[in-house]
Amino acid sequence: MTLSRDADYAHYLYTCNRCRSCTTNREQANVIVCPSYDHLGYFSYSGGGKGYVAQGILEGKVKAGPEAAEVAMHCLLCHACQTMCPPGFELITVARQLREWLVSRGIYGSAAHRRLLDNLRNSGNPWGLAPSKQITAEKLGLPARPGNAEAVLFLGCHSGFGKSSLENELKIVTAARAKVMVMEDEPCCGSPALELGDQNLFRKIAKKTIQKLNDLGVEKVVTICPHCTSALLNDYMEIGDLEPEVVHFSEWLLGLIDEGRLKLTKQASRLTATFQDSCHLTRYLEQGDVAREVLKQIDGLELVEMNRSVEAAFCCGGGSWADKVVPGLWRNTVRRRLREAAKTRATELIVTCPYCESSFQKARPNKMKVTSLARLVARQLTDYRQ
Numbered sequence: 001m002t003l004s005r006d007a008d009y010a011h012y013l014y015t016c017n018r019c020r021s022c023t024t025n026r027e028q029a030n031v032i033v034c035p036s037y038d039h040l041g042y043f044s045y046s047g048g049g050k051g052y053v054a055q056g057i058l059e060g061k062v063k064a065g066p067e068a069a070e071v072a073m074h075c076l077l078c079h080a081c082q083t084m085c086p087p088g089f090e091l092i093t094v095a096r097q098l099r100e101w102l103v104s105r106g107i108y109g110s111a112a113h114r115r116l117l118d119n120l121r122n123s124g125n126p127w128g129l130a131p132s133k134q135i136t137a138e139k140l141g142l143p144a145r146p147g148n149a150e151a152v153l154f155l156g157c158h159s160g161f162g163k164s165s166l167e168n169e170l171k172i173v174t175a176a177r178a179k180v181m182v183m184e185d186e187p188c189c190g191s192p193a194l195e196l197g198d199q200n201l202f203r204k205i206a207k208k209t210i211q212k213l214n215d216l217g218v219e220k221v222v223t224i225c226p227h228c229t230s231a232l233l234n235d236y237m238e239i240g241d242l243e244p245e246v247v248h249f250s251e252w253l254l255g256l257i258d259e260g261r262l263k264l265t266k267q268a269s270r271l272t273a274t275f276q277d278s279c280h281l282t283r284y285l286e287q288g289d290v291a292r293e294v295l296k297q298i299d300g301l302e303l304v305e306m307n308r309s310v311e312a313a314f315c316c317g318g319g320s321w322a323d324k325v326v327p328g329l330w331r332n333t334v335r336r337r338l339r340e341a342a343k344t345r346a347t348e349l350i351v352t353c354p355y356c357e358s359s360f361q362k363a364r365p366n367k368m369k370v371t372s373l374a375r376l377v378a379r380q381l382t383d384y385r386q
């Protein structure tokens with residue numbers, strides 16, 4: 001699909017009344033919800049504003065050039081605008097298709113934007129890493145064939161190319177005696193192509209991934225990265241029929257605890273923690289309660305929510321490859337979010353997404369430890385301390 005006046009969403013381009021709910025949350029003392037608007041201060045950079053740019057392009061009033069690309073790429077695809085828009089306009093679809101329109105005409109937001117897409121087209125991952133750098137089932141000590149596996153662990157490019165550790169997830173798998181496998185040459189889920197504006201590439205990757213996952217005959221796919229979860233659950237619906245059930249690791253974890261397959265020890269001392277909603281789990285998939293349910297199972301943990309949380313949560317800055325494509329937007333967003341987290345006086349910031357984790361780590365928080373949900377749970381397993 002490309003930007004079109006005939007698309008289902010096109011009516012909004014003409015009926016948006018500039019109420020600006022996509023920039024600020026009126027129900028909560030006008031706090032800003034759009035990181036791009038927060039960074040640059042103009043409505044054009046918000047979700048609604050991108051709709052106006054799209055409308056201008058379709059009517060030939062806005063030139064599809066570098067200025068339009070600058071607006072299109074100043075966005076984390078965090079979904080806050082769409083969630084807050086009272087009529088529920090499909091702002092994410094428009095933002096993605098605006099990018100598609102530009103990229104298909106060879107217009108990129110920056111050299112880094114072009115490079116990430118070229119890498120994905122040529123090497124199958126956004127970093128352009130050789131296949132030999134991909135983490136294998138053998139390296140993880142897990143089977144690469146279905147056998148009697150109850151689930152396939154879908155690593156995603158971040159963990160699958162060693163950008164984040166899988167040590168804690170493996171500890172959980174072992175403790176639960178779970179029979180999981182990891183695919184040989186796991187393909188990309190395609191979400192980077194969708195986010196960066198090459199929808200043909202996304203469709204090509206998605207078809208291949210659906211086929212490979214269906215061929216395994218395993219009943220469940222457990223995704224480490226929420227961007228993969230969202231692609232497999234939402235975006236694949238238009239591409240093909242993915243047979244296995246798809247759950248994010250946090251949902252699987254909650255199931256393991258509920259079924260009594262994981263035994264958590266008592267905490268020696270109290271822990272005050274705050275929680276970063278993953279945009280994909282909380283807003284795209286409306287699963288913001290899942291990780292919070294897991295947190296309730298941790299003995300002695302007090303959860304202190306940030307001012308902006310659940311559907312109104314502010315992004316970590318790491319969405320849509322912003323740290324590479326629009327570093328100013330990434331920096332402003334991650335610093336604001338860390339300041340907000342620090343105000344809770346929590347000592348740990350819990351995350352469920354490897355991109356949130358690396359975005360916060362890269363910004364070097366000095367007062368707060370960034371901890372993945374898997375690590376928090378692994379710490380509670382018998383004889384594991386860190």
Ligand code: SF4
Binds near residue numbers: 018021085087089
């Ligand atoms: S919240 Fe929706 S209706 Fe209001 S300005 Fe934004 S896009 Fe338009």
Ligand code: SF4
Binds near residue numbers: 035046047048079
């Ligand atoms: S997706 Fe997020 S960053 Fe992009 S326009 Fe909407 S609220 Fe702003």
